[in-house]
Amino acid sequence: MPATYQAGTRGEQTRARILLVASQLFAERGYGDTRLEDVASRVGVQRAALVYYFRDKQALYDAVSTQATGDLLERFEAIFESDCTPAERLETMFETWVDAIAERPWLARLMLREIAGATPDREPPFAPHARRMLALTEAVLAEGRRSGAFHPVDALHLASAVAGTTVFFVSVMPIVAPRGTFDPLAPERLAQHRRELLAIARRLLGTEPPPQTAPRRVEREST
Numbered sequence: 001m002p003a004t005y006q007a008g009t010r011g012e013q014t015r016a017r018i019l020l021v022a023s024q025l026f027a028e029r030g031y032g033d034t035r036l037e038d039v040a041s042r043v044g045v046q047r048a049a050l051v052y053y054f055r056d057k058q059a060l061y062d063a064v065s066t067q068a069t070g071d072l073l074e075r076f077e078a079i080f081e082s083d084c085t086p087a088e089r090l091e092t093m094f095e096t097w098v099d100a101i102a103e104r105p106w107l108a109r110l111m112l113r114e115i116a117g118a119t120p121d122r123e124p125p126f127a128p129h130a131r132r133m134l135a136l137t138e139a140v141l142a143e144g145r146r147s148g149a150f151h152p153v154d155a156l157h158l159a160s161a162v163a164g165t166t167v168f169f170v171s172v173m174p175i176v177a178p179r180g181t182f183d184p185l186a187p188e189r190l191a192q193h194r195r196e197l198l199a200i201a202r203r204l205l206g207t208e209p210p211p212q213t214a215p216r217r218v219e220r221e222s223t
Contacts (some may be wrong), residue, residue: 014045017043018050019060019063019067021039021042021043022034022039022060022061022064023064023068023107023110024106025038025039025042026061026106027109028109031057031113036050036060064110065110065125065126066126066129068107069126069130070129071100072096072097072129072133073132073133075100076093076096076132076133076136079092079093079096080140086143086149087149087205087207089140090137090140090205091198091201093140094162094197095198097162097163097166098166098190098194098197101166101170102170102185105170105185108166108167108170108171109171111126111167112167112172114126134155134159137155137159144205149205150205150207151204151205151206153205157204158201158204161200162197162200162201165197165200169184170184
């Protein structure tokens with residue numbers, strides 16, 4: 001049976017590769033010190049081929065920012081629409097945030113750069129997505145407060161404590177810690193961060209951790 005031709009597959013793969021490489025370079029060097037030629041060279045294409053997908057550096061930068069935060073927003077919206085309790089939804093949102101930054105650690109550095117360079121007339125490309133995620137968090141908080149499940153914590157305070165902690169943990173601590181001694185993405189470090197982040201959120205919300213399921217006892221088979 002002849003292979004089926006999938007139109008656009010190669011082009012989509014090239015575009016995805018460009019976005020991945022550009023995200024890494026923007027996070028490493030910042031917007032000003034990243035050239036389209038550098039991105040094209042690392043991808044392994046000519047500059048003209050890169051411009052075919054993204055007309056200029058600003059368009060590429062905006063695409064990097066919106067893709068990463070857009071994917072995260074979709075995850076938040078799916079959690080928001082679930083049938084879980086407000087506490088379960090918030091904790092799942094927070095864990096999803098940690099997972100997203102762990103999957104794309106460059107995003108933490110990119111956010112810091114963007115926020116530092118923001119002005120009243122120039123907001124970061126990811127700002128609309130961030131506002132939507134904040135609105136979802138606020139809606140779940142309001143539901144929990146109405147039912148008496150949460151303390152009256154402010155949504156901005158909670159979001160700042162959760163988001164800021166992870167961004168700092170991933171992007172700043174490896175720099176300020178003694179060289180080579182701190183890897184935030186090591187599984188045990190990441191697991192510890194997740195536990196501590198949830199403990200902070202529970203303290204602010206006034207909730208208790210879910211009951212631990214007792215480990216299932218395995219009977220030794222007779223021989």
